[in-house]
Amino acid sequence: MLRILQFTLLIFLLAKSAKADKPPPILVSGMCSSQSVYDGFYQAMFETATDRWYYENNNGRYIYFDPMCDGSTLYNEWIVDDNEPSTTAVNDLDGDGQCTFNGYITSTSMTPPTGTNTWKIGCGGSTFTDVPITITAITSTDRPVENHQQLYDTISKDGATKMTNGDRALVASGTYQCGTCAYSDLMFSTSNLFGSIICAEEIQTCILDGQDTRAILYVDGTDIFKLVIKGIHFHRGTLTGTHFGGGIYMKNSAKVTLEFCALSSCSAPQGGAIYIISDASLTAYTTSFTSNTATNNDGSDDIQNAGSLAVFNTCPEGFVGLPEKAGTLAYGSLYSFTGGSCTICPLGKDSPTIWHDPESASTCNICPIAKFRSEAVVDCTICGAGKYNDNENSDASLHTECVACTAGKHLLDQGTAVISHDSENDCTTCTIGTYSAAAAPSCTDCAKGRYLTDNGSDPTLHDDASDCTSCPAGKYNEQVGGTSCSNCGKGKYVETTGSISETQCQTCPEGKHNDGVGLVTNCFFCVAGKFAPSPGQADCTDCPTGTHASAEGMTSCAQCEEGKHADVEGVATCLDCAAGTFTDFEGAVVCTLCAGGKHSGQGASSCDDCGQGTYSNPGSTSCESCDQGYVSEGSGNNACQYCGIGKYADTSTHECMTCVQGKFSVGGVTECLDCEPGKFNTHSGASSCSPGEGQFSSSAGAATCSTAPAGTKPTSDRQGTENCSPGRYSTGGADECSECGIGETSDVGAAGCRTCATCGLGKYQIAECTSASETQCRDCVAGKASMGGAVRECTRCDGPGEYSEPKASVCKTVPAGYKPTVTGGDGLKTGTEICPRNTFSIGAADECTVCADGGHSNPGDISCEKCSTGKYYNEPTNNCQLCPKNTFSISGATDINGCEDCPIGGHSQPGAGYCDQCLTGKYYDEPINSCQLCPKNTFSVSGATDINGCEDCPAGGHSQPGAGYCNQCLSGKYYDEPTNVCKLCLAGKYTATGGASIDECLSCDDGFYSSNPGSSTCFTCTPGKFTSTDQTECLLCPAGKISGVAASTCSVCEKGKYAEGTGNTECKFCDDDEMLLGSISLQNGTTSASGCICPAGEYVHFKENTCQNVPDGVETTVQAMTVKSLEVMPGYWRTNASSSEILPCLSPEHCLGGPDPATQCKEGHAGPLCAVCADGYASTGSGMFLKCSTCEGGDAVMTIALGFSAFFSIMFLAMWLTCCCLRKTNKKKKKKSEYEDEDDRAGLSNNDSLSTNKINKKLSKIDGLLTAYNEARPYGKIMLSYYQIVGGISFSFAVNFPPMFTKLMSVVSSVVNVEFINMMPLGCVMKSSFHHTLLIYTLVPFFAGVAMMIAYAILKHSGRVEASNNVYGWFLFMTFLILPTVSTNLFSTFACHEFDSGYGSYLKVDYSIDCASDEHKFYKRYAGIFVIVYVLGIPTLYAWNLWRVRQLLDPGQRRLAKRNGAEEGIMMAIKERKRLEEEHPHMKSLVFLYDSYEPQYFWFELVETLRKIMLTGGLVVLGSGTLSQIIISQLICLVAMRIFAGCKPFIKDKVDVFSEMSQWQILFVLLAALLLRIAEMSEGFEIPNKGVFDLILVATQILAPAMLIVMVLMKGKDATEKLVRKVTKSMSGVREADEEESGLEQAEMNMKSRTVLGGGGDDRAGRGGVRSSKFEVESPFSEKDREKLRLKQLRSVGPKEGTG
Secondary structure, three states: HHHHHHHHHHHHHHHHOOOOOOOOOHHHHHHHHHHHHHHHEEEEEEEOOOEEEEEEEOOOEEEEEEOOOOOOOOOOEEEEEEEOOOOOOOOOOOOOOOOOOOOOOOOOOOOOOOOEEEEEOOOOOHHHHEEEEEEOOOOOOOOEEHHOOOOOOOOOOOOOOOOOOOOEEEEEEEEEEOOOOOOOOEEHHHEEOOOEEEOOOOOOOEEOOOOOOOEEEEOOOOOOOEEEEEEEEEEOOOOOOOOOOOOOEEEOOOOOEEEEOOOOOOOOEEOEEEEOOOOEEEEEOOOOEOEEOOOOOOOOOOEEOOEEEEEEEOOOOOOOEEEEOOOEEEEOOOOOOOOOEEEOOOOOEEOOOOOOOOOOOOOEEEEEOOOOOOOOOHHHEEOOOOOEEEOOOHHHHHHOOOOEOOEEOOOOOOOHHHOOOOOOOOOOOOOOOOOOOOOOOOOEEEEEEEEEOOOOEEEOHOOOOHHOOOOOOOOEOOOOOOOOOEEEEOOOOOOOOOOEEEEEEHOOOEEEOOOOOOOOOEEOOOOOOEEOOOOOOOOEOOOEEEEEEEOOOOOOOOEEEOEEEEEOOOOOEEEEEOOOEEEOOOOOOOEEEEEOOEOOOOOOOOEOOOOOOOOEEEEEEEOOOOOOEEEOOOOOOOEEEEOOEEEEOOOOOEEEEEEOEEEEOOOOOOOOOOOOOEEEEOOOOOOEEEOOEEEEOOOOOOOOEEEEOOOEEEEOOOOOOOEEOOEEEEEOOOOOOOOOOOEOOOOOOEEEOOOOOOOOOOOEEEOOOOEEEEEEEEEOOEEEEEOOOOOOOEEEEHHHHOOOOEEOOEEEOOOOOOEEEEEEEOEEEEEEEEOOOEOOOOOOOOEEEEEEOEOOOOOOOOOOOOOOEEEEEEOOOOOEOOOOOOOOOOOOOHHHHHHHEEOOEEEEOOOOOEEEEEEEEEEEEEOOOOEEEEOOOOEOOOOOHHHHHHHEEEOEOOOOOOOOOOEEOOEEEEEEOOOOOEEOOOOOEEEEEEEEOOOEEEEOOOEEEEEOOOOOOOOOOOOOOOEEEOOOOOEOOOOOOOOOOOOOOOOOOOOOEEEOOOOOOOOOOOOOOOOOOOOOOOOOOOOHHHHOOOOOOOOEOOOOOOOEEEEOOEOOOOOOOOOOOOOOOOOOOOOOOOOOEEEEEEOOOHHHOOOOOOHHHHOOOEEEOOOEEOOOOEEEOHHHOOOEOOOOOOOHEEEEEHHHHHHHHHHHHHHHHHHHHHHHHHHHHHHHHHHHHHHHOOOHHHHHHHHHHHHHHHHHHHHHHHHHHHHHHHHHHHHHHHHHHHHHHHHOOOOOOOOHHHHHHHHHHHHOOOOOOOOOOOOOOOOOHHHEEEEEEHHHHHHHHHHHHHEEEEEEHOHHHHHHHHHHHHHHHHHHHHHHHHHHHHHHHHHHHOOOOOOEEEEEEEEEEEEEEEOHHHHHHHHHHHHHHHHHHHHHHHHHHHHHHHHHHHOOHHHHHHHHHHHHHHHHHHHHHHHHHHHHHHHHHHHHHHEEEEEEHHOOHHHHHHHHHHHHHHOOOOOOOOHHHHHHHHHHHHHHHHHHHHOOOOOHHHHHHHHHHHHHHHHHHHHHHHHHHHHHOOOOOOOOHHHHHHHHHHHHHOHHHHHHHHHHHHHOOHHHHHHHHHHHHHHHHOHHHHHHHHHHHHHHHHHOOOOOOOOOOOOOOOOOOOOOHHHHHOOOOHHHHHHHHHHHHHHHHHOOOOOO
């Protein structure tokens, strides 16, 4: 069965890989005579849509596979037909709609079935005939040969390889000698060898030298094909004795052709050179024989022929000429071609026939139509594929080569049929999606990523690969021969043209989208306010209310901060809460109004309480002060309190206070008012004050008032008193003063009135007397006079020369030399003044007369005098003086100021009446009294009075002597005296006004520059620049430096900053959201953003533009890491250089780490997590114990063979031992029964029967073995289940357990789960993957189970019940053993690991398998079917088997326990179940399922099975690696423990305890897994002392086996058995010491019933044999006591026999 399965698997694998290469040719033979055209050599032509190639022979006949030859019914046949099949149809390949052909065979193989098989062939008549057809696959290759050993391996029958038809051994030039040969007398031996042995160099330079010690070539039966030898020289081949053919020996239908060969110096008894035995044949062309010898002298020196010989004395085909005749041999005509010459036919011709006349030369004929001949061939050959020749052999030059089909066309035939190459029409235009070059045998499919839509309308559209149009950006084409391109689809894009796979369509990253419409060449950032949370989004999603996306390309929306809100979807920024509102949480949709007594500004996250003295209404933006007279105590008030009458609002304490005495309030005030003057109050809290008559108070707030005295009255504000006004009086105590009577008056403050008065001299009356005032008089002012009395005004002194003094009664007249003094604006003459100099007066006149022109006088003179021309009046000397030098007076001057200065440039002598004038550019030189030229660089506009009047030229000016002006150099220039011209100041210097010399060209200040000569000013260097050393230009600050305005140098950026490029004005912070948050720079003067690096232990997260902590598994000591340069630690892996997801490898040894994902795997490892063996390596083990080994040598095959052999040997041995043991037991039982019958007939007791005692002893030994087996079985099942569960936890949970525990569980799991296949390098002999493992783990048990069921049915049908029960028991044991493994493998088919960055999804159990592949999709369906078969089928099988015999398995335990007590009820139920087993033997086939359990729990194996499924394969589908998976498994474990603890289902309490302990161990391992998972997921949490943790886990695993060993060792000391032995001794008297343990059993064997205790048939639980009836009479025990003893014994021992 295994071989059948292996063959099936091999065929399956071959079928999967058949499409890889073109299959080899085949040779078909055996057709019936009427169909012989179907025999022959077939070439594979093209692949059909059935994934299989079709074949064609030289006769134009075809062999192909057709699944539905009529298009509707599935036949799956290989067909022999005249019609060429379609390469595109998937069925009915000949297109006739019916099954019409010449022959067929049913087979789904990838190639026609090789070997001899029975085909249905239409040999004549209306039906098909069964015909044995032989098909041989032919392979062909060139085999280079460099030495004797290589040639030996190529052709010798013992070599490692053989040539087949078409193969060529290309022998290098040289001499080949034996060296070390396999044969003592032979160099080469062939067996069924065919092909060509060709000298690769010039003819006869390849020499096979026998060295006179060995024959050279032994040719044995090449059957159909011939062996062709070209250009080989056979030399010194030698045989002696009875051997023949020193050069070549031929036998058994050997067919050899020699061309251009030589045989020399060969010798043998017969056929010195060649010996041809019967039915062999030799053909020789141009082959020479020299110095060969037949040592028996029979004349066969060259050839001894007993077969078929054809030696041609003419040239070989394709050559013409006349060779020289050498002679005739004894055994046929033979001609040696040593001196003749053969000339090859001209191109385009050949010699088509072999010429046998040695005297004549052959002729050359022109090649016929469709053929050609070139230098490369010797005869006319049919044009090859892609070519034709339509010339009718009229011109040889037209047959030297064939005409190539034009580009865009093709011709498929490989030169097999003339009709296919005789016309240009044989060239067919390429169709849609294809193109061809000239001479193409077939059209080439457009490459992937290209397409061509024309369907053969024009060859020029198919004549070059460029006719295939590249798929535009945004589209792809995965198929060769494409006719169109496909869109990438929504959420994807491709930037490049010519994309060949959908995998090149990149998924839009998070934060981007596209709708897949049109040519999608990129993805678009989500606009602000929208986001794309995952890759591959067609559209972006509006941010929900309460959130925002502030920038483009957001992958998530941020919640609005406190103090902000978003009440609509899709906002870019959240709005500040308006003043008067707030939000105190993130993600607010609307803002909340501030409560009364609170306030807030814009964007507030909380509202502030209003302070004392203020208040606010709800939604207030600020607090308002309480109005006057209002207060608010404390904070947070929404209203103010009114302070009423008699109170005031205290603004410091913010309380209403009561007014004190002397103050009052009407309410609503901030302070109480003082009582008005003259008013008062005498109590607090007053609202007003009261006044008194004639009373006042000097201060506000008086409690009492004073009385006004005489002559006064209270002031209007009653704050004091005031005097009575004139004309009034008061006697005191009155509010008002009284008015005086007529003719009376009074002064201020008068207590009474008096009579009025008159005015005196020099006065006048201004007011008459009234009651309120006295008569008013006033003095006359100066300039007026009065005689007094009642006059109302004084008289003015207006006469000529009149004036008066104050209080004058009359006016006065001024004397001569004086005039009146006029004061004030009214012109009053109030005194006298002397006439000033140069005036005079004769008296009685108001003004002094001015002297006439040139006259002068002294002050007070009464007349004037006058000076002459050139003179002035000198007052001190009182005479006329000469006007000073350089002044003049035309008619005399009154003083020196009258001598006028000469105008500029003029000069004069003292006393001059006029001035002489110097001309422009001159000055007056007084010493010589003449005008001189102004000096150089000075000027005079109108002549100067002296040299000082020649003004210096202004800065930058210059002049010649006598200049009237200066020449000024313009700004930016200086005066160059030697050349007398203005020159430009040099660059880097300036002059604002023009310089008088070069020294006045000033250097620009630091930070300023002048770039051109002649600058009038220097320009400021702008920020980002600095001045050059010569101040001629501003240079850009280099990268890493900055400058401000007018900088002479640039400042270096400090650490943590950078300046990129040149001309920077500021250093940018590395740690900035515009650069890279968290980044640093390592040195001052960082020159670019690339110098901003993440510190050690961090890397650049480009998406968030921050430095983030590196993921676990990345080195933390490396600086400047980006995603691409992450220094992955050994033992970790990632998908690609753009991924930041660092995953731990299944084994740290597999992964080398490093930044480059291409080199992260250890040699021999590849793929996801480096968990795949690379090409050329085969895997052993799995998971962290995966090892990839090379397949060199035969070790791998040996390992596989030994592995399979060991496994099946162990299985066979176990089954054989069981069957053998049971068979011997049954024989002993049968023989014992026969002896017992004889003893009964003879009247002998058991003790008297020697035969019976011997058998009892042998049975006792066998029973001991069975007892030990039955004792250990429940413990073994529990331990097996435990290790099956725990062994798979690491894989199911994807948890990295400590190393010792992992290694231990790997070994144990491989044993208990029968995972021997993973230990063998199957990949060295066949393509191996989890899919193949799945096939083996599902099909091997399946077919084994089918075989066992067949055996079971046969045995049962033949009446061999016990044997059938044993087979069924083994069947159940097999299902028990393989169910966890198979279920885990089945469920593992659905457990895939989805990797990031579009890397794909791979199967966790075998990372070489792509979960998205069509192959895996097939296996998922396959696994789904076998989930039903195994995972559902096996528990269902258990349930059905137990249910149908449920009443036999539980004969009423609960009823018996209720009647007799729990212990006795259990034992009685077991006893009854054993009895029923004897009555119903078929029950024993199920013993494996129930015998360890109490009768009432016969079904408990079903619970155990479901528990194992859920804790093995079931865990795989619970989300591998998640906390929920571990927690759910713990819950399953706890529920199972509760069920086991509640039921205690096992018969023995020790087994219950052992079972519970194993489940506690499982729970402990699950808790350990939970701790490890939490440690992986949580930062800062680590398991302390991992080594101790590992030791504890390992110790836990050996606890159960240790406990089992202790329990077995303690079995003999069981307390119950000791008690039984003591009771037995008291019953039986003296017993021998060695019979102590069998005492109780011996007593019980004497019972008449022969009841089975713990097993079927006779009692085998004890150590005795058959019981007699004597015990019933002699025993002192009652029946009840005996029953108790039996029950106790049964309880301690348990079931024994019949358990399968």
